[in-house]
Structures are given as C-alpha cells and as structure tokens.
Amino acid sequence: MKAIRDFSRSSSFSLSALFTALLMLGVFFIAYFIVISSDQTLIRESEAAIDVDAKGIQEIYYLAGIDGVTQTLRMRVQDSTNSSFYAIQDQDGQMLVGNLSDWPTDIKELRTDRLAVFNIDRSFVANIPSAIEKDAQSYNVLGRTMVFDGQYQLFIGRKIDDLEIAQWVGRTFGWLIVFVLCLIAGISLWVGYYVVSRINDISETADRIMNTGDLSARLPVESTWDDLSSLAVSLNRMLSEIEYSVNNIKSVSDNIAHDLRTPLTRLRQRIENQFDEETARPLLNEADNLLDMFNGLLRIADIEADKKRCAFKTNAVDDIVHDVVEMYQPLADDKNIRIAAEIKPTSATCDKDLIFQSVANILDNAIKFTPEDGLIQLYCGYANGEVIIRINDSGIGIDADKHNEITQRFFRDESSRTTKGNGLGMAMVAAIVKLHRGKLRFASNPLHTGSGLGVSLYFPTGL
Amino acid sequence: MKVLIIEDDPTVSHFIRKGLTEASLTCDVAADGKRGLQMAESGQYDAIVLDRMLPEMDGMQVLQHLRSKRSETPVLILSAKSKVEDKVVGLRSGADDYLTKPFAFEELMARLELMVQRSAATPEQSNVEVTLTAADLTLNLLTRKVHRANQSIELQGREFRLLEYLMRNKERVITRTMLLEKVWDYNFDPQTNIIDVHISRLRQKIDKGFAVPLIETVRGAGYRMRDNIEDRMLS
Incomplete structure (x- = not known):
C-alpha cells in the first residue's frame, strides 16, 4: 500500500505550491512598483529639466529680446556637453537658430506649453549635439513649444532614449524573474514528487516486511545528501x-x-x-x-x-468445512447433538491444513461445551466479498465481557475447568485467522436458546 | 531385517536398539554422521533410522549423499524439529518417513515395518489388487462393496477409506497419526480422541455380531487389522 496515493495531495507538494504562489505574488508586487516608480521618476526629471530650461529662455527674452535668445541658443548648441534639441522660427517659418534643420513634422498638432514625445528623424538634425550618439537613426524626444509675443516660436526637446533603455532593462529583468519563478516552481514540484515517491518506497517496503515477515528486506537508500x-x-x-x-x-x-x-x-x-x-x-x-x-x-x-504463506493455494473452503463436519459428526452423534450445516460453494486462497485445524478447533469446542440434545449451527459462504465460517452452539457459552480473553493462550472459563483441554485451541484459531488477514468475532446466545457461543471467522478470498 | 540407527544421543539409540532386539531384529548404531554414512553405504541394511542433528555431518547431508549414490535403502528421519516445512524438506530430500521426538517405540516400529514392506513391494503387486481380504472380511475396490462372512456391510466414504487402509496393512500396527495422515489427508492436530471415535464406529459395522473382532487395539500404539484368526486363537 502506498502511504501517499496522489502526490498532489501530499503536504510537501501543498507547501511548495503555497511558497511558489507567495513568491510569485511578492515578486510581482515588487517588480510592479519598481517599474512604475522608475518610469515616473525618469519622465518627471526630464519634464522638470525642460520646464526650467523654458523658463530660463523666457527670462532671457524679456531681458534681452529675441537677439539675446538666439545668442544664448547658438552658444548652447555649440556647447559640447549639450544634449538638448532647440529650434526657433519667426512668423514666416524662417529658422533662426537651433540644431534642427526643420521644424519637427508633428509639431503642428502640439499645443503650446504642452509636453509631448516626438520621434525626430536624424535627417532633421542639422547640428547633432555632441553629447548625443551620432549613429542613431532617430531620436525619441520629449519636448514642448513656446511662443514669444506671438512672433517667435521656440521648441525645446530632450532625448529620452535613456529612459527607453531603462524600460528595456526593466522588461528584461521582468522576463528573467518570470524564468526564475518557473524554475523555482519546477524545482518545488520535483522536490514534492521526489519526497512523495521516496516516502511511498519506504512505506511499501515497511508493508512488505509486515506482510511477509521477511526481516532481511531493507529500505532503499538512493543518495547520501537527502x-x-x-x-x-x-x-x-x-x-x-x-x-x-x-x-x-x-x-x-x-x-x-x-x-x-x-x-x-x-x-x-x-x-x-x-x-x-x-x-x-x-x-x-x-x-x-x-x-x-x-x-x-x-x-x-x-x-x-x-508469516510464511508458501502453503497458500486456491482451495474449496466448502470441501474443507465438509471434511471437518464429517470428522466430528460421530462426536456430536454420541451426545445426540444435531449439526445443522449450510455449506455453500466457497473458494479462497488459504492454507488447507490450517483452515481445517481452525474449523476443527471451533467445532470441537462447540461439541465439548454443548450439552446432550443440543444444536450446533454451521454456515460457510461469502459475506461482503469475504469468506465467512460461522459456528453457533446452544452450549454453556462464555460471558460477553470475557470474549476478548478467549483467544489468549491457556484461557479456560471457570465453567470449563473440568473439561479436557489445554486452552490453546482458540489461540491457535486466532493466529491462523491473523495469518489469513481475517478477523474473528464472538457472539453470545446466537441461537436464542438462553446461552451458547457464536464464533464467526472472516477472511478475504485472495491475498 | 537389519536396521542401522544413526543417532548421537546414547539414551535414544539404546532405547531403539533394545526395542528392536526384543522384536528379534538385528541393528547397528552409528553415533555420528560420517560413520553413519560409511556404514549405510555398505548396503547391508534394510532400513535406516536417521537423526537430523548429528555431529560431524548433518542428517540431511547424510541422506543427500546416500540418495546421490542411488542407494534405495528406506530412511526414516527422526527429529526434534516438528514444523511442517521441516517435514516437507525431509521427505523431499528422499526420506521415506518422518517422525518427531519424542516418540513411542510402537510408533517407530509400526512405521519401520510399513516402510520396509512398501519398499520391498513391486509396483505390479499393488496395482493388480481389486479385492482386499482379511480373515472373512472382503473389500472390493471397484464395486466398493464390503462383505463379512457373506453379509453385506454398508460403509460411508471415509469409513471405506479407513477400512481400506487398515486392510492394505493387515497384521501391522497402524498408529493414530498414520491414520490422520493417510486416511484424512490433513496435517492437523485433533486435540481429541477423534480417531478412536471413528474406529469404534467402524467396529460397530464390521465386528458387531461376530465372534472374533477383526480390529484390534494395540495398547499404547494404535490398531491392527487381524487376518489369521485361527493362529491367534490357538496361541
């Protein structure tokens, strides 16, 4: 018999499943917050920088007019540490200064003073800022426009490709975490399965030892680490x-x-x-x-x-019981005891000599303790898929509170002290029944004659 | 008949020897396995009584050596081991009978005689028989009819087999254990004098009303089916 029939119902499996689920939940939350917060932080930083830049340029415009602004922007564009995109045009659409050769295409849809993300093709960039890598095909730019006095329109943009990289890193790490999670889940499952199969091996061996009595069997040892x-x-x-x-x-x-x-x-x-x-x-x-x-x-x-069952064979139990009755009939006849036997065809895997011995012992007792002109009822057949042999007598019986003592060695009831016998018969019956993995039951007054003992012997048809 | 006793316990071998000599049989004693095997191999014995636990060489080994050399001398194993498996192993190794200690001398004697008779009988002799007779009692194995002095006797199945066994071994002592093994074919411990009850039933049918009872009780041993009534009455 397996100790754990379904491995998914084992405690190790449930625990590993629970831990995997908890781990997944935790990692999911942590990853979620990291991605959300880093995305927001990066964008806000860029936004703030653009706003500060815009405000600075506005101040310059108020102080020094459009010339001051163009001057400043020219300097900015030529600065080697510059990483921003600038463009300024007048009413006629004439580019005044900046590092963009033309106005970004989708700028028209952009409302003034609003931030948006543009994709600026490299061909638009006239003077590529030196802080920006030059071999990219296009740049993702976060930017805004400003209008000074209804005459000049300014565009300020910041490359946000770094942010994209951060997002890519986040995504990659996300997949890595998913992979690690799958790995953990797989290992947990394997651990659960391994533990269950090892426990089953151990319990099967233990059962085998119990059933066969073969103490030379050993539990399997697979490794030295677990x-x-x-x-x-x-x-x-x-x-x-x-x-x-x-x-x-x-x-x-x-x-x-x-x-x-x-x-x-x-x-x-x-x-x-x-x-x-x-x-x-x-x-x-x-x-x-x-x-x-x-x-x-x-x-x-x-x-x-x-516990050796080498003599076990498929036997006709009814024939064995018949032989016992035939053998003991003369003893019953001497006391004018009637044996009412109902023996139905029954077959089972059992030891013929031992079944004969046990039925003989019970019947011998029944005849011994039943007075003259008494009745013994014997039944042999199947009950609930098991073999049942029941022997009821109208004899002197044994008190119900002593029934569990009957199978003890040398048990002799007070009333039977004078009868011949050594008190080993029923102990032997109990041992035989146990060898056949059966059970032995006693009943008082089974024939409603005022006294008597009923002995029922059940054992499975096959082992 | 010459019997070899291979037994290390002097009390037991002395006891057997005394009994056999009283029954006017000759016997030799070997006190260990090796000596016993040497003597047995000389082939001059009609039967061997072999103890299982012996010094020098185990009883089972002695038996295996004997049988491997095609010696057919009937062997009766004497042993303190009473388990059914021990018995089965002993008989499978080529022993003809198995007796557990302690034993009554009559039991040993009855088994020895039967064993020697069986080994001497040729197969044809036992097969041809259709009718068995003992004194004025006849038993027909084909028609399963039994007569005594021309009176028909009705017997039930087991009674018939009991009588058949006794008649096949007439004039020999048959013990209760032998009857249990041969007539009932169950290896079991009756705990009651059940065999005596069956014999007394059989007596009711074949001896009641006749002057000379044919089934004789041998005290301390078992039963004997009589055949030569006149001889016995004279003696």
Whole structure:
C-alpha cells in the first residue's frame, strides 16, 4: 500500500505550491512598483529639466529680446556637453537658430506649453549635439513649444532614449524573474514528487516486511545528501538490529524445541522401560499431554511469527468445512447433538491444513461445551466479498465481557475447568485467522436458546 | 531385517536398539554422521533410522549423499524439529518417513515395518489388487462393496477409506497419526480422541455380531487389522 496515493495531495507538494504562489505574488508586487516608480521618476526629471530650461529662455527674452535668445541658443548648441534639441522660427517659418534643420513634422498638432514625445528623424538634425550618439537613426524626444509675443516660436526637446533603455532593462529583468519563478516552481514540484515517491518506497517496503515477515528486506537508500535517505539509513540500522534479535529468539526457540524434546523422549522411554504397563500408562499420558501443550505453543508461535504463506493455494473452503463436519459428526452423534450445516460453494486462497485445524478447533469446542440434545449451527459462504465460517452452539457459552480473553493462550472459563483441554485451541484459531488477514468475532446466545457461543471467522478470498 | 540407527544421543539409540532386539531384529548404531554414512553405504541394511542433528555431518547431508549414490535403502528421519516445512524438506530430500521426538517405540516400529514392506513391494503387486481380504472380511475396490462372512456391510466414504487402509496393512500396527495422515489427508492436530471415535464406529459395522473382532487395539500404539484368526486363537 502506498502511504501517499496522489502526490498532489501530499503536504510537501501543498507547501511548495503555497511558497511558489507567495513568491510569485511578492515578486510581482515588487517588480510592479519598481517599474512604475522608475518610469515616473525618469519622465518627471526630464519634464522638470525642460520646464526650467523654458523658463530660463523666457527670462532671457524679456531681458534681452529675441537677439539675446538666439545668442544664448547658438552658444548652447555649440556647447559640447549639450544634449538638448532647440529650434526657433519667426512668423514666416524662417529658422533662426537651433540644431534642427526643420521644424519637427508633428509639431503642428502640439499645443503650446504642452509636453509631448516626438520621434525626430536624424535627417532633421542639422547640428547633432555632441553629447548625443551620432549613429542613431532617430531620436525619441520629449519636448514642448513656446511662443514669444506671438512672433517667435521656440521648441525645446530632450532625448529620452535613456529612459527607453531603462524600460528595456526593466522588461528584461521582468522576463528573467518570470524564468526564475518557473524554475523555482519546477524545482518545488520535483522536490514534492521526489519526497512523495521516496516516502511511498519506504512505506511499501515497511508493508512488505509486515506482510511477509521477511526481516532481511531493507529500505532503499538512493543518495547520501537527502534527509529521507538519512532516515532510511537509521531505519535500516533498526531493521538489522531487529533481524538480529528475532533470529536470536528463533534459534533459541528452535534450541528449546530440540533441548526439551530430547529429554522428554528420554523420560518417555524410561517410563516405558522401567514400569509395567499399568503404572506406565497414566505417566505416559501426562508426558504426552505436556508434549501436546508444548507442541501447541510452538505451533501458535510458528504461525504467528513465520508469516510464511508458501502453503497458500486456491482451495474449496466448502470441501474443507465438509471434511471437518464429517470428522466430528460421530462426536456430536454420541451426545445426540444435531449439526445443522449450510455449506455453500466457497473458494479462497488459504492454507488447507490450517483452515481445517481452525474449523476443527471451533467445532470441537462447540461439541465439548454443548450439552446432550443440543444444536450446533454451521454456515460457510461469502459475506461482503469475504469468506465467512460461522459456528453457533446452544452450549454453556462464555460471558460477553470475557470474549476478548478467549483467544489468549491457556484461557479456560471457570465453567470449563473440568473439561479436557489445554486452552490453546482458540489461540491457535486466532493466529491462523491473523495469518489469513481475517478477523474473528464472538457472539453470545446466537441461537436464542438462553446461552451458547457464536464464533464467526472472516477472511478475504485472495491475498 | 537389519536396521542401522544413526543417532548421537546414547539414551535414544539404546532405547531403539533394545526395542528392536526384543522384536528379534538385528541393528547397528552409528553415533555420528560420517560413520553413519560409511556404514549405510555398505548396503547391508534394510532400513535406516536417521537423526537430523548429528555431529560431524548433518542428517540431511547424510541422506543427500546416500540418495546421490542411488542407494534405495528406506530412511526414516527422526527429529526434534516438528514444523511442517521441516517435514516437507525431509521427505523431499528422499526420506521415506518422518517422525518427531519424542516418540513411542510402537510408533517407530509400526512405521519401520510399513516402510520396509512398501519398499520391498513391486509396483505390479499393488496395482493388480481389486479385492482386499482379511480373515472373512472382503473389500472390493471397484464395486466398493464390503462383505463379512457373506453379509453385506454398508460403509460411508471415509469409513471405506479407513477400512481400506487398515486392510492394505493387515497384521501391522497402524498408529493414530498414520491414520490422520493417510486416511484424512490433513496435517492437523485433533486435540481429541477423534480417531478412536471413528474406529469404534467402524467396529460397530464390521465386528458387531461376530465372534472374533477383526480390529484390534494395540495398547499404547494404535490398531491392527487381524487376518489369521485361527493362529491367534490357538496361541
């Protein structure tokens, strides 16, 4: 099972998406304000300079008349640091002075005292100001006109190509920011995806270890730099430690099996050799009981710990249940207990011997604890896509508050102390059901006879 | 019949040896795997009882060496390992039977006898049989009819298979574990004397009303189907 099914629903993806969005918003605002403010500042500066210039020339006109103005402009035009365009004409359209050979074409539309942006072709420029680059085809000029006494018209303009450059720089940086943003978004997505797939790898391995009990499996470690790999490395260390301990325990219990069986064999043999049949029989029975209990415990531990499902095959569960009923029918007949069995065709992937064992244990208990002339109801079939085997009896039953103790090893209800048995049967059933990824449910008084126990065993049809 | 016991625990080997000698069989004991293999390779034994955990050479290795040299001597593995997988591995490696410790001597004896008989029987012998007989009881495998002293006996499926198995191995001790494995074909731990109940049902049908019971209980071991009634009555 994957820990995170859809990577777009992972926390790392949501976080990276959120950060990307916030970053985009922030950068957008900053860029917006920078572009707006720099544009305005540059234009205002130029406007102010033109206005100051215009006012100066006006003052000169009042003080020194048109001659003063032409004189001043002539000097200005010849000044090497000059970067402005000037033109002055009289009523007849005669150019008096300036660095423009002709009046700018679209000047007619321009109202006096208003600023506007012109595109002045290079051919118009008679005397290119030295501070202005000479190889440009045309110039973008911010300018205005003035009229003195209704006779002379003056044009003052400033090149604003610098401003254009600033705008171009702004645009380029804008695109760069967009590109960087895309890069960040892409990397965030990749980080999200990478983290999710690594987590899924880890959780899949963990699931596999849980299901197969194969402790030799290790989490994948892909690199040495990311945090998840460091986590995987330390989890792998933990797995090695657990594997070591489990193997130790296993070999210890295998040794117990060997070490206890051999003395038991000797004990049995001593008894057989040294006593007569009469004395030996009860002693041998006790030894055998001890051995049965011991075998039962080992078998439960085996089923619980091994988790090996090598004996799992597709089996007809109904046939297995049939065989159990057939085997135990004589026991029920002896007590005149009726077994009402409804066994429907059912098949599932399971261990045939273990299913037989579990149904046999439940049925054996049911017969043991149901008094003479009682009833046992058995059902085998499907329920909600799962296999269900239910065995209800009209026996002495077990109090509902003790139902969760039934599957504990050596559980024996007060009322059953005198009955033969070692209290391992239902613990074994629970272990078998768990191996089949199923569940075990108990019910009191299932047949409405006043008492009795109902045991239901559910397990999936396939693994 | 000559039996080789490969077992490192002297108490166990002594116990087996004593039992086999009492049953007038000859036997030799090897206390480790290497020695055991050497003796087994001489080919003079009818059966080998092999312990799994041995010094020098593991029981499974001894078995593999034997089988790789095409020795067909029947081998019974004796082991403290009781897991089903261990049993399966043992039988797959070429063992003829598998018995877990501790065991009753009768169980070992019954299995040894059956094992030797099986290996001696040629395939034709077992295939031709259509009717099985034991004393005045007959069982027809084709018609699935059972008669005793010309009286027809009705048996149900499992009862028929139980009787068939007992009759195929008449005059031999059959243990409860052997019946569980062969007649019911489930590897399982009954926790109840369920086999005894089935035997008593079968007795009801074939022995009730007859002077001589054919299914005999062997104390501490299991059951035996009788064949030579007269001999037994005389003795």
